[in-house]
Amino acid sequence: MSEIDKRNRLNEEPFTYQMTKKGTVVIYYEGKQIKIVKEKEAERLLAKIQEVKGQIKEVQLLLAKITGNFKRGNEKLGKHKRL
Incomplete structure (x- = not known):
């Protein structure tokens, strides 16, 4: 797990989900x-x-993997276009 989340971003719990x-x-x-x-x-x-319920970091990792590589570095361009 430590090799996957080297910057400990998943500890901040950035992902949430809703059924x-x-x-x-x-x-x-x-x-x-x-x-x-x-x-x-x-x-x-x-x-x-359900298998990893109670292990917050594992749930965060599952959610991160299913979303794929959605951040490509062009997020700031989209924000500036709206102004």
Whole structure:
């Protein structure tokens, strides 16, 4: 685990998730919605979360892995375009 999270970002708990009535899972990063997981993939994610329940860092790692590499360094460009 220490090799995966070298900067200890997952200790800050940046990821949260919410289950919907339809069975989808909405994943948030620092309060912003970044991904919606549906159907079979959502079921697998929830099963894995149940396996590691109580281990916050492990849940954070699962959520980080399912979101993929969503931060590419161009986030600031999007913010400046809105101004």
